[in-house]
Amino acid sequence: MTIVPIRYVEPVFRPPSEADSLILPVTDGCSWNQCTFCEMYTAPQKRFRPRSEEEVLESIRRCSEKFGKSIKRVFLADGDAMTLSVRRLATVLDAIQRDLPGVRRVSSYCLPRNVRKKSAAELRELADLGLSLVYVGAESGDDEVLARVNKGESFATTREALEKLQEAGIKRSVMILNGLGGQTLTRQHALNSAALMNAAQPEYLATLVVSFPKGEARLRTNFPGWEPLSVVGLMQEMELFLSALDLKRTVFRSDHASNWLVLRGTLGADKPRLLHELRAAIVAPEAAPLRPAWARGV
Numbered sequence: 001m002t003i004v005p006i007r008y009v010e011p012v013f014r015p016p017s018e019a020d021s022l023i024l025p026v027t028d029g030c031s032w033n034q035c036t037f038c039e040m041y042t043a044p045q046k047r048f049r050p051r052s053e054e055e056v057l058e059s060i061r062r063c064s065e066k067f068g069k070s071i072k073r074v075f076l077a078d079g080d081a082m083t084l085s086v087r088r089l090a091t092v093l094d095a096i097q098r099d100l101p102g103v104r105r106v107s108s109y110c111l112p113r114n115v116r117k118k119s120a121a122e123l124r125e126l127a128d129l130g131l132s133l134v135y136v137g138a139e140s141g142d143d144e145v146l147a148r149v150n151k152g153e154s155f156a157t158t159r160e161a162l163e164k165l166q167e168a169g170i171k172r173s174v175m176i177l178n179g180l181g182g183q184t185l186t187r188q189h190a191l192n193s194a195a196l197m198n199a200a201q202p203e204y205l206a207t208l209v210v211s212f213p214k215g216e217a218r219l220r221t222n223f224p225g226w227e228p229l230s231v232v233g234l235m236q237e238m239e240l241f242l243s244a245l246d247l248k249r250t251v252f253r254s255d256h257a258s259n260w261l262v263l264r265g266t267l268g269a270d271k272p273r274l275l276h277e278l279r280a281a282i283v284a285p286e287a288a289p290l291r292p293a294w295a296r297g298v
Helices: 053-070 086-099 112-116 120-128 143-148 155-168 186-200 231-244 271-283
Strands: 022-025 073-077 105-110 131-139 171-178 204-209 250-254 263-267
Touching (some): 022 053, 053 086, 086 120, 112 131, 120 131, 120 155, 131 155, 143 186, 155 186, 171 186, 171 231, 186 231, 204 231, 263 271
Parallel strands (some): 073 105, 105 131, 131 171, 171 204, 204 250
Antiparallel strands (some): 250 263
């Protein structure tokens, strides 16, 4: 097992597509950490704090000594790297360019509020220094759902951030949570999430199924009537969402471990095929290639 010369605070999270990336923490935890659906950074040791510039630069230097040019991708962790100032981020990106010359992609998670605090020119500066992709947890395009789960964002604020990233030349991978609106808000969640994606036209779109390994009590503090969708209900919501999408060239993935039915394609070219697969699974779920419950996880 390869030992990476970086101090990690467990648990460490990263997007599925960053499995082969060097995970480089520049913060611990999430600066917002109030979303009632999210348990990722609720452990005491994950309390939000920026890492010192000295520690981050030393981690990069030590990785350079150990791995040389073999590192091709870097993911800036933890949940909220973009909360750092442009100066701090630029210093990190500059060090990656200098000390890890094999790197071809730098990415991070990104809260819309932290994009809005930066100008398009500042974001372009970060793009020029190598920040090429950010993962934006939009979760929903419906303002009522977003308020219920205490996201601290709206359709308008998320759209503004996504458009500013596009203007800066930074690719966007947007996440929508299937089932987040529960039974009562499922329709508006699906339709308004599709409207947000149609407005933003992201380069990548992923859907995950909302899940609560530690229980639903936190979510229910502001959403007491929330009830989960059945497996068929989740697929029906996904059908409504996909049907309303009008995307020109977006890579779509619904293959996270939380998803019951794996869907992959490019929208809009593969929209008819994806809808056919969904509708077949809704009509005959017993015959569909659904993940068994034991194989699902987050």
